[in-house]
Amino acid sequence: MNRIDFINKITTYSARFVLEVEGFNAVNMYDINIHAESFLIPVLNETFGLNLENLNSTQKKNFPAIDLADFKNRVAFQVTATNNFSKIEETLQKFFNNQLNKHFDVLYFYIITQKKEKYKDSKLAKQIPSGFSFNAKDHIIDREILLQKINSISSSLKLEALSKIFQQEFSDIQIELRKKEYVGGYLNNEPENLSPNLLSIAFPDIFYKAELDIDKDEILADLNRFLLSKGKSPIKKMREAKLIKQALRKTDCKFSDWLLHENCIYTFRNLNDEAEPYRKIVDKGTITTLECKDFYERNEDNKSVFKHLLRNTLTQFCKIKEIEWYGKNEIFRFANNPIVPNQKQVKWKGKNESTKSVIFEMHNKKEGHIICFRHLAFRCSFLNISNDWFLVLNPTWSFTNPGGYHISRFEPAYLSGLKRLENNNAVFNYFRFFGYYFSHVDLFTVEYPYFKISPHTLIPLSPKLEEKTWKPVKILEEKIDAPQTELKDDKELNDISLFD
Numbered sequence: 169m170n171r172i173d174f175i176n177k178i179t180t181y182s183a184r185f186v187l188e189v190e191g192f193n194a195v196n197m198y199d200i201n202i203h204a205e206s207f208l209i210p211v212l213n214e215t216f217g218l219n220l221e222n223l224n225s226t227q228k229k230n231f232p233a234i235d236l237a238d239f240k241n242r243v244a245f246q247v248t249a250t251n252n253f254s255k256i257e258e259t260l261q262k263f264f265n266n267q268l269n270k271h272f273d274v275l276y277f278y279i280i281t282q283k284k285e286k287y288k289d290s291k292l293a294k295q296i297p298s299g300f301s302f303n304a305k306d307h308i309i310d311r312e313i314l315l316q317k318i319n320s321i322s323s324s325l326k327l328e329a330l331s332k333i334f335q336q337e338f339s340d341i342q343i344e345l346r347k348k349e350y351v352g353g354y355l356n357n358e359p360e361n362l363s364p365n366l367l368s369i370a371f372p373d374i375f376y377k378a379e380l381d382i383d384k385d386e387i388l389a390d391l392n393r394f395l396l397s398k399g400k401s402p403i404k405k406m407r408e409a410k411l412i413k414q415a416l417r418k419t420d421c422k423f424s425d426w427l428l429h430e431n432c433i434y435t436f437r438n439l440n441d442e443a444e445p446y447r448k449i450v451d452k453g454t455i456t457t458l459e460c461k462d463f464y465e466r467n468e469d470n471k472s473v474f475k476h477l478l479r480n481t482l483t484q485f486c487k488i489k490e491i492e493w494y495g496k497n498e499i500f501r502f503a504n505n506p507i508v509p510n511q512k513q514v515k516w517k518g519k520n521e522s523t524k525s526v527i528f529e530m531h532n533k534k535e536g537h538i539i540c541f542r543h544l545a546f547r548c549s550f551l552n553i554s555n556d557w558f559l560v561l562n563p564t565w566s567f568t569n570p571g572g573y574h575i576s577r578f579e580p581a582y583l584s585g586l587k588r589l590e591n592n593n594a595v596f597n598y599f600r601f602f603g604y605y606f607s608h609v610d611l612f613t614v615e616y617p618y619f620k621i622s623p624h625t626l627i628p629l630s631p632k633l634e635e636k637t638w639k640p641v642k643i644l645e646e647k648i649d650a651p652q653t654e655l656k657d658d659k660e661l662n663d664i665s666l667f668d
Contacts (some may be wrong), residue, residue, distance in 0.1 A: 170324070171324050171327050174324070174327035174328055174330070174331040175315075175318065175319055175327065175331075177331040177334065177335060178315070178318055178327070178330055178331050178334050179315060181331075181334035181335055181337070181338040181339075182311050182314070182315060182334055182338075183311075184338040184343065185204075185207075185280070185311070185334070185337070185338055186280070186281060186282065186311055188200060188338070188343060188346070189201065189204065189249055189280050189281055190249075190281055192350060193249050193281070197350055198249075199349075199350045200346065200350065201247075201248075201249050201280065202224075203346070204247060204249075204280050205222055205224065205235050205236060205247045206222055206225075207333075207337050208236070208245075208247060208278060208280075209221070209222060209236060210329075210333055211314070211330060211333055211334075212236070212245065212278070214321075214326055214329060214330055214333075215314065215317050215318055215321070215330070216243070216317070218238040218241055218243055219238050219240060219241070220236040220237060220238045220243075220245065221236065221237060221238070221239075222235065222236060223235060223236065223237055231244075231266070231268060231271075232262050232266055233246060233259050233260075233262035233263040233266065233268060234246050234263065234268065234272075234275070235247045237271075237272065239271065242271065242272045242273040242274065243272060243273070243274045243276070244263075244268065244271075244272040244274070244275050244276070245275075245276045245277075245278055246259050246275070246276070246277050246278070247278045247280060248277065248278070248279060248280065249279070249280050249281050250279075251279045251281055251282060251283050251284050251310075252284070253284070253287055253288065253291070256277060256287060256292065256304070256308065257291070257292065257295060259277070260275075260292060260295040260296065260302070261295055263275060264295060264296070264297060264300075269297065269300050273300075273301075274301075274307070275302060275307060276307050276308075276309060277307065277308040277309070278309055278310070278314075279308065279309070279310040280310075280311075281310070282310050282311070282312075283308050283309070283310040283313075286304070287304035287308060288304075289303050289304050289305075292304060318330060361626040362626065363596065363599075363624060363626055365560060365561055365562060365599050365624075366551065366558040366559070366560055366561075366624070367558060367559045367561055367602075367603050367606070367621050367622060367623070367624055368556065368557075368558055368559075368621070368622040368625070369478075369550075369557050369558060369559050369619065369620065369621050369622070370557075370619075370620040370622075371436060371460070371478070371481065371557075371618060371619055371620070372436050372460070372617070372618060373459065373460055373461075374457050374458060374459055374460060375434060375435060375436045375457075375458055375460060375463075375477065376434070376435055376436070376437065376438065376439040376440075376455060376456065376457060376458065377432050377433070377434050377454075377455075377456045377458055378432060378433055378439050378446075378450035378451060378452070378454045378455040378456065379431060379432050379433075379450060379451040379454040380412070380428065380431050380432065380433055380449065380450060380451075381449065381450055381451040382411065382412065382415045382449050384408075384411050387406075387411050387414050387415050387418075388403070388405070388406060388411070390414075390418075391403070391406070391414055408428060409428055412426075412428060412433075412449060415448075415449050416445065416446075416448075416449060419445050419448050420445075421445035421446075421448075423437075423445070423446075423484055424480055424483045424484050424487070424493075425437065425480055425481040425483070425484035425485075425618060425619075426446060426477075426480060427473065427476050427477040427480050429473050429476075432454075433446060433449065433450050434473065434477050435477070436477075436481060436618040436619075437618065439452075439455045440455060440457075460474070461555075464552070471552070475549075475550045478550050478557075478619075479548075479550070481618055481619045482500075482548070482559070482619060483500075484616070484618075484619075485606075485616050485618070485619040485621075486500055488613075488614050488616055489605065489606065490502060490503055490512075490514065491503060494566065494575075496575070497566065497575060498547065499545050499546070499547055499564070499566055500545060500546050500547070500548065501543040501544070501545030501546075501566040502514070502526040502527055502543050502544055502545070504527055504541055504543070504568065504572030504573065505572065506572065506573065509541060509568075509570065509571060509572025509573075510527070510529075510572075511525065511527050511528055511529045511541070512525070512526050512527035513525050513526065514526050514605065516601065516604055516605040516608055517604060517608045517610075518600070518601070518604045518666045518667045519665060519666060519667055520665070520666065522666055524544075524601060524605075524660055524661070525658070525660060526543065526544040527541050527542065527543050527544070528541065528542040528658075529541060529542075530542055530567075530582070530653045530654075530655075531653060531654070532651050532652070532653060533651070533652040533653055533654060534651075534652065537570075538570045539570070539576070539578065539651050539653055540567045540568055540569055540570065540576035540578060540579075540582070541567070541568045541569075541570070541572055541576075542565055542566075542567055542582070543565065543566040543567070543568060544563070544565065544598065544658075545563070545564050545565055545566040546561050546562060546563050546564060546598075546602060547561075547562045547564060548560055548561050548562065559621060561599060561602055561603075562599075563595055563598035563599050563602065564583075565582075565583055565586055566579070567579035567582050567583065578650035578651065581650035582650060582653070582655060585655045586655060586657065589655070589656075589657035590657055590658075594657065594658070594661070594662075597661035597662070597667075598661065599624065600623075600624055600661075600667055601661055603621070603622070603623040603624040604623050604667075606621035607620075607621055607622055607623050
């Protein structure tokens with residue numbers, strides 16, 4: 169198919185979208201409007217080059233006037249079937265009354281039916297503070313304007329992806345299924361077990377804070393003496409965190425489970441213990457014991473500091489598990505041998521003990537030499553629900569050059585290739601593997617008392633969620649030139665007997 173075929177298909181199915189919304193709304197059924205928010209995310213992301221999330225799903229409750237948001241690009245969307253002036257005016261009032269303009273520079277209205285021919289900008293202007301740009305022509309959009317923007321996309325791959333999204337959502341079968349679901353109830357009553365990508369974590373009830381006490385000039389001078397002795401140029405200044413690492417190295421301490429915040433060191437390590445190496449870099453008279461819960465529940469800033477401390481503590485925990493933090497890409501990955509980079513396996517125990525390849529060699533198909541290494545990896549964040557904390561773990565891969573550490577320039581190509589090969593079940597198995605690997609303890613395991621991770625658990629849910637209501641369409645990515653290699657999906661975890 170060529171781009172005209174893709175655009176024709178998008179145009180046809182998008183018309184069905186509008187008709188379906190109008191049909192349900194006419195009989196006061198609005199489930200389709202909620203469904204539209206999720207459906208529009210990949211469409212708007214592809215069309216506008218954004219990374220929108222559904223705020224109703226990500227539990228950001230402080231954004232009452234908007235449905236979708238891209239916090240990095242500071243763009244927000246209100247998705248609505250109501251196209252009248254009052255709806256626009258009221259939403260703008262809410263948006264600015266809640267000071268959402270501090271978080272977003274651009275606000276769009278996406279009318280899922282059809283926008284009015286004209287909105288009075290002069291009246292809307294009364295709601296808009298100076299410095300914020302908004303006009304009805306550009307920022308209130310509907311199907312027609314979306315199609316114009318899609319028509320300007322030059323990438324056939326993107327157009328193909330968009331056409332597949334529309335076709336999947338608005339085929340005859342899908343429309344008929346939705347009709348049955350909405351008329352008979354959005355959800356059925358059959359229960360199911362959910363496996364969210366959350367791993368329960370545990371840490372001490374208290375942590376410590378003390379003011380930093382290091383001679384920064386002396387540390388820098390000492391480092392420069394070392395650099396000069398190696399024939400290297402001295403440096404004029406160094407970031408404070410690096411100065412602290414340098415100060416700790418002088419005491420043969422390579423721990424990373426500390427956080428510098430407002431000239432204070434925060435850590436779960438007992439700073440009152442005379443044997444604790446961090447005591448050498450703090451003012452001992454300022455050591456304070458803090459209750460974790462009291463601290464992170466005080467305000468959002470404290471919670472952010474606490475999450476950062478958890479991340480650094482996880483980094484130290486992962487070192488014991490031969491996993492390194494690669495800050496440049498904000499990713500945890502299995503660490504390669506820095507002297508002789510090589511493929512790697514680790515022992516783990518699910519239902520039974522087993523081994524898992526976690527670093528693969530990737531060879532040039534024509535010349536046979538190593539192009540790069542492929543590391544099993546994950547990205548993560550922390551989530552607090554009531555009194556419990558969870559590690560939100562998203563498995564992925566990292567590709568390093570033949571040195572085994574720096575990111576390979578071919579990573580985007582090979583990573584997108586793997587995404588095409590791997591299905592949801594493969595990603596779920598990696599998640600389960602990490603849960604078991606982190607929680608496994610044997611006689612040779614080095615104890616780390618400041619951070620524990622439990623294997624994943626199932627959450628019973630009734631009624632069940634229909635998979636097709638949330639399962640996203642796989643977006644194809646642009647092909648990037650890279651040397652040909654044998655890119656195989658990893659099937660080591662396909663044996664279900666490995667897991668409980």
